[in-house]
Amino acid sequence: MLTLLTSAQTRLADEFTIVNKPIASIDLMEKAARAFVKSFLKDEFDASKHVAVFCGKGNNGGDGLAIAHLLLNNGYENVKVYVINLSEKQSPDFAINLQRLNESRCKKVVIDKVSDLKNVKADLIIDAILGSGLNKSLEGDYAALVKQINKLNKKVYSVDVPTGFFAEGRLPETYNGIKAYKTICFQRPKINFFLPESILATEKYEVVDIGLNEDFIQKQESDFYLIEQGDIQEILKPRKLFSHKGTYGHALIIAGNTNTMGAALLSSMACLHAGAGLTTACIPQSGLIALNTSLPEVMALPRDECTRIENPSKYQAIAIGPGLGISFENEQLLESLITNNEPLVIDADALNILAERQDLIEKLPENSILTPHMKEFDRLFGEHATWWERLQTAKEKAKELKIVIVLKNQYTFVCSSEGKIYINPTGNPAMAQGGMGDVLTGIIVAFLAQKYSTLNAAILGCFIHGKAGDDLAKDKFVVTASQVAVKSAEAIRELI
Ligand SMILES: NC(=O)C1=CN([C@@H]2O[C@H](COP(=O)(O)OP(=O)(O)OC[C@H]3O[C@@H](n4cnc5c(N)ncnc54)[C@H](OP(=O)(O)O)[C@@H]3O)[C@@H](O)[C@H]2O)[C@@H](O)CC1
Numbered sequence: 264m265l266t267l268l269t270s271a272q273t274r275l276a277d278e279f280t281i282v283n284k285p286i287a288s289i290d291l292m293e294k295a296a297r298a299f300v301k302s303f304l305k306d307e308f309d310a311s312k313h314v315a316v317f318c319g320k321g322n323n324g325g326d327g328l329a330i331a332h333l334l335l336n337n338g339y340e341n342v343k344v345y346v347i348n349l350s351e352k353q354s355p356d357f358a359i360n361l362q363r364l365n366e367s368r369c370k371k372v373v374i375d376k377v378s379d380l381k382n383v384k385a386d387l388i389i390d391a392i393l394g395s396g397l398n399k400s401l402e403g404d405y406a407a408l409v410k411q412i413n414k415l416n417k418k419v420y421s422v423d424v425p426t427g428f429f430a431e432g433r434l435p436e437t438y439n440g441i442k443a444y445k446t447i448c449f450q451r452p453k454i455n456f457f458l459p460e461s462i463l464a465t466e467k468y469e470v471v472d473i474g475l476n477e478d479f480i481q482k483q484e485s486d487f488y489l490i491e492q493g494d495i496q497e498i499l500k501p502r503k504l505f506s507h508k509g510t511y512g513h514a515l516i517i518a519g520n521t522n523t524m525g526a527a528l529l530s531s532m533a534c535l536h537a538g539a540g541l542t543t544a545c546i547p548q549s550g551l552i553a554l555n556t557s558l559p560e561v562m563a564l565p566r567d568e569c570t571r572i573e574n575p576s577k578y579q580a581i582a583i584g585p586g587l588g589i590s591f592e593n594e595q596l597l598e599s600l601i602t603n604n605e606p607l608v609i610d611a612d613a614l615n616i617l618a619e620r621q622d623l624i625e626k627l628p629e630n631s632i633l634t635p636h637m638k639e640f641d642r643l644f645g646e647h648a649t650w651w652e653r654l655q656t657a658k659e660k661a662k663e664l665k666i667v668i669v670l671k672n673q674y675t676f677v678c679s680s681e682g683k684i685y686i687n688p689t690g691n692p693a694m695a696q697g698g699m700g701d702v703l704t705g706i707i708v709a710f711l712a713q714k715y716s717t718l719n720a721a722i723l724g725c726f727i728h729g730k731a732g733d734d735l736a737k738d739k740f741v742v743t744a745s746q747v748a749v750k751s752a753e754a755i756r757e758l759i
């Protein structure tokens with residue numbers, strides 16, 4: 264897991280590295296600039312392009328000055344630096360780099376007021392005005408200047424973080440910062456890059472290593488961790504010699520209704536492919552032919568007007584919700600399972616029932632997993648204006664109720680009962696199609712049946728689901744939920 268840092272912690276990592284490597288802070292800045300330029304040159308190899316580098320007077324601006332210098336040395340002849348002189352203060356390393364730049368042949372203009380910014384001739388813009396030192400929203404001259412830069416409508420590369428974008432914490436409801444094409448950031452992605460609001464600030468990001476002390480970073484106390492493939496490989500267990508279906512658990516999936524039987528089929532299909540030893544689908548009578556025809560490996564438990572499951576303890580893991588429908592009987596069924604006090608995976612309509620029966624939320628069995636998308640989450644726990652606030656609620660609720668909350672999105676947030684948030688990096692927009700969440704539920708319940716811990720089942724489920732989608736999307740515009748269900752077996756095999 265990669266520990267993600269706040270800006271304050273990044274500054275500590277910076278200071279630790281300077282003292283312990285040891286390295287002078289100006290040399291660390293030079294290293295950061297080199298790492299930026301190396302990445303930039305991979306994308307932009309036409310050195311005849313005009314590049315405008317906008318530099319504030321803090322360390323972000325200091326990086327910008329070093330970057331301009333390096334670009335000149337790399338054959339970019341048409342580089343022009345705009346020093347944004349809207350603040351009195353300047354950082355010592357900015358001052359050193361300005362001196363170096365003054366001694367070079369790099370063209371430079373000083374912008375003392377917004378109206379000085381005219382006739383910018385640029386094919387590309389490098390934004391190094393404000394970085395992780397941002398401490399309030401842009402206003403006044405800074406806001407006006409950034410508006411002008413955005414109006415130029417050029418491809419913008421931001422250094423470390425787009426000017427005006429908060430690296431962590433609640434984001435304002437309207438964004439008035441730089442709209443970057445790409446942000447090349449240092450050592451770790453910014454926590455807020457994983458929030459959907461970040462798309463207003465940067466279309467994509469790339470992380471470059473600048474040699475900060477990794478041991479120090481990994482040991483920092485953090486609420487946010489980024490899941491890596493290596494973590495998944497450590498958790499996954501291979502199928503054992505002499506094992507049999509009983510070794511890998513029996514999963515029960517309570518799902519489906521007349522018009523949404525497909526959800527039950529998709530979940531069950533995913534559960535099979537993710538390795539449960541036995542899978543039973545509890546579905547209405549009307550779905551039996553479909554189930555028996557399409558998934559002969561799955562057993563059926565007819566559900567018409569059933570308000571409880573006989574002998575739930577015979578299942579190692581139970582999921583409820585995909586395509587379930589909202590009815591008095593389904594509410595009774597959910598209530599009886601909750602009262603039974605064994606952990607559940609709760610999705611889709613079962614979440615919607617919970618939203619209407621807030622009294623049941625308090626009674627959720629410990630170690631249950633809720634898998635809401637944003638709307639289901641807000642129905643359960645109240646409207647949220649921003650994703651940061653939604654994440655804070657998810658973290659608190661997971662801790663208070665001793666459950667795991669899988670808050671789904673492009674980056675899915677797995678919130679543990681310890682109050683930690685694990686960010687899943689796999690998945691892509693080709694997966695934005697109905698039924699995809701049903702498949703995730705099937706994969707998670709399969710891992711639970713195989714006796715992975717609650718948190719590991721959620722983490723594995725999200726990663727495998729997204730990886731299967733990523734592998735499929737290599738040559739497809741869109742991937743369907745059933746394709747992801749089938750592909751999950753391959754994704755697991757590849758990782759073991
Ligand atoms: N370890 C690393 O990752 C490394 C990081 N490095 C680089 O350092 C960058 C961070 O540099 P930094 O700390 O000097 O802050 P930076 O963003 O330049 O701005 C500071 C100034 O902004 C001002 N200010 C704030 N908000 C404002 C607003 N809304 N409107 C107007 N002004 C505002 C604030 O003024 P104040 O409010 O304090 O008066 C302060 O003076 C980081 O992003 C990376 O590029 C690398 O060099 C090496 C290793």
Ligand SMILES: Nc1ncnc2c1ncn2[C@@H]1O[C@H](COP(=O)(O)OP(=O)(O)O)[C@@H](O)[C@H]1O
Binds near residue numbers: 671672694695696702
């Ligand atoms: N753009 C995307 N990038 C990554 N994953 C995505 C994207 N769009 C959807 N998904 C994944 O697909 C699933 C959708 O879940 P959900 O909305 O519950 O679907 P449904 O109700 O149709 O089954 C989630 O796991 C989500 O993470």
